[in-house]
Amino acid sequence: MxxxxxxxxxxxxxxxxxxxxxxxxxxxxxxxxxxxxxxxxxxxxxxxxxxxxxxxxxxxxxxxxxxxxxxxxxxxxxxxxxxxxxxxxxxxxxxxxxxxxxxxxxxxxxxxxxxxxxxxxxxxxxxxxxxxxxxIIFPDEKAEPDDYLSIMYSMPKWIVEKWLKTYGLEKTKIMLQSFFHEKGTVIRCNTKRISIEELEKELEKEGIVVKPAHYLNYALVISEFDTIGSIKAFQKGFFYVQDISSMLVAEVADPQKNNVIIDVCAAPGGKSLHLAEKLDGSGKVEARDLTPYKVGLIQENIEKSQLSNIIALQQDACTLDLDSVEQADILIADLPCSGLGVMNQKTDIKYKMTPEKEKQLVNLQRKILETVYQYVKKGGTLVYSTCTIDEEENIQNVKWLMERYPFQLESIDAYLPEELRSDTTKEGYLQLLPGIHQADGFFIAKLKRID
Missing domain, CATH: 1.10.940.10 (NusB-like)
Known part of the structure; x- marks a missing residue:
């Protein structure tokens, strides 16, 4: 027994x-x-x-x-x-x-x-x-706002203090509240295999609740299912689990026919697959990552997608690959970060991250950028992104890159829905904030390599 x-x-x-x-x-x-x-x-x-x-x-x-x-x-x-x-x-x-x-x-x-x-x-x-x-006695909100917010929203005090300084009380409160809201699972339809309408029908046949997502017409929000792996449409490669913020990277990159695209930290491969779909069978996407395990994840998703213009490769982004120098029309640098924009998916990030670890990540991001920028052709595009909302890892890294290397920001307004356009998107970057925008906390910047 x-x-x-x-x-x-x-x-x-x-x-x-x-x-x-x-x-x-x-x-x-x-x-x-x-x-x-x-x-x-x-x-x-x-x-x-x-x-x-x-x-x-x-x-x-x-x-x-x-x-x-x-x-x-x-x-x-x-x-x-x-x-x-x-x-x-x-x-x-x-x-x-x-x-x-x-x-x-x-x-x-x-x-x-x-x-x-x-x-x-x-x-x-x-x-x-x-x-x-x-x-139960809690701290006084007016007298001790940082203590109050830290305890009421179970957020380490150093993060609360940082956000209050950067974003102010009102936005910080909205962001903290947003991590407690159930938001469903966002998916991207593989439009090369199935239409969004057909995918909706397939999912509803399995008893799944389906709603349109914000900002992009090929994205859906699904709920009321057991596991993703048990969904037939997922097994067939008809959709990919990916947040809107991550989908916007491919929109901003704006790949053109026959482009060569290198994604240097690609696992599990969502952005790379999206870009390969946008190339419509032309060009080539190299989806790279550091370990055999991560490359295996990418490979698994490539096989499920049935795309032929994408390959998975093992490559350390900190080590210069001489064969790739000035080969990429588009370079995607979605780099390791503190992950503080996706805490509603990975709750424990807030306990594992520290100010010291964040500084180490900023150094790693810069080490990767000073290596991989060399892969961009003159006139080519570098898209830098992270799933965090801290300025040191985002706009400060972009400024650091432009001070040292031949890159300049390029407006991304043309690639974004109207409600996401702002002064910063006109300049060339977007900071999505959880609760403020209908997406994960995420940063995207588009830079052009100048001669």
């Missing part, structure tokens, strides 16, 4: 991977759900909700625990700390879970995992929170 599976045990295993072992949340969650594919959809949804919700609200949950526990979060045993976190999440955020069930299950798990002597502690802290949930 197989032992019954306890969902909360599974959640604790995922959190241990993410928090203690520093695995990425989307990978830890996906791998676990793949392992337990046989579980009921409702149980899998519970595992996803509690894992993602606990991570989303972790700073706030820890703040509450510190109010009601004599032992502070930093001093707790990691297992007990995570157990309390998931239980507080269920108590405060899930009406479907009775308070008593969340508390009793936590006590049982503590005993089962060998923490019999801490059963009373777990029980006492959780019952104290249940009794006093109306009396």
């Amino acid at each position: 197989t032992k019954p599976i306890n969902s909360r045990d599974i959640i604790l295993g995922i959190l241990k991977e993410i928090i203690q072992e520093e695995e990425y949340s989307h990978i830890a969650l996906r791998n676990t759900l793949d392992k337990y594919q046989y579980l009921e959809k409702q149980e899998r949804a519970f595992i996803t909700r509690v894992t993602e919700g606990t991570l989303e609200e972790m700073i706030k949950i820890d703040y509450i625990l510190n109010q009601f526990s004599k032992v502070k979060v930093k001093k707790m045993k990691p297992f007990i700390c995570n157990l309390l976190r998931i239980s507080v999440y269920q108590i405060l955020y899930m009406d479907s879970v009775p308070d008593s069930a969340a508390c009793n299950e936590a006590v049982k798990i503590a005993a089962k995992r060998g923490f019999v002597n801490l059963k009373g502690f777990v029980n006492g802290v959780l019952r104290n929170i249940i009794r006093n949930r109306e009396n």
